[in-house]
Amino acid sequence: MIKGTSLHQEDSNPFHDPILYRQLVGRLLYLTDTRPGLSFAIQQLSQFMASPTINHYKAMTRVLIYIKGTVGQGLLYLGSSTLQIKGFSDSDWASCPDTRRSISAYCMYLGDSLVSWKCKKQNTVSRSFSEAEYRALAIASCEIQ
Structure with a gap:
């Protein structure tokens, strides 16, 4: 998401397919298990699942584009790490x-x-x-x- 972006409940016209929006947010929620950097953006998007707007969908497409460009990133768990x-x-x-x-x-x-x-x-x-x-x-x- 763009830094400083503030999503509101009624910031634009309603999105034409709220079911699609809900399905995409649901899939993104599972992705946060291995991509914690997405947690904040997806938390912001999940607030508007009841009545998404076009601006909410545009913000989600930016997140999807980011994910597409960073496919190889995720969590790495090393066996040689200290127990601190x-x-x-x-x-x-x-x-x-x-x-x-x-x-x-x-x-x-x-x-x-x-x-x-x-x-x-x-x-x-x-x-x-x-x-x-x-x-x-x-x-x-x-x-x-």
Whole structure:
């Protein structure tokens, strides 16, 4: 997706075939198991499965073009990696223009191999950037435990 792209519920005309949109998003969701870099974009696209618009479909075609150009990329798990757990978290305060909820993300590494990741809208509206970051950190802490 283009950096700074903000998708809205009613940002253009409705897409003519919502079933096709749902099928494509469903297939992309399975791809995030080996391509965690796509998680955020696919999370954004999956919010609009009930009533997709033409702009949502255009954003999805950009993701599909990216996937086509990066077929050989994915996760690599090395057997010689150390058994050290590392975790990272981040949030984007009030980034959803429709609900004003923040988006949290985390990734967990075992040695140099990515073993767990998630990108999801927070359940509640955060009042500040710090609160959104603390919520993301709490979610990541639960995952690492």
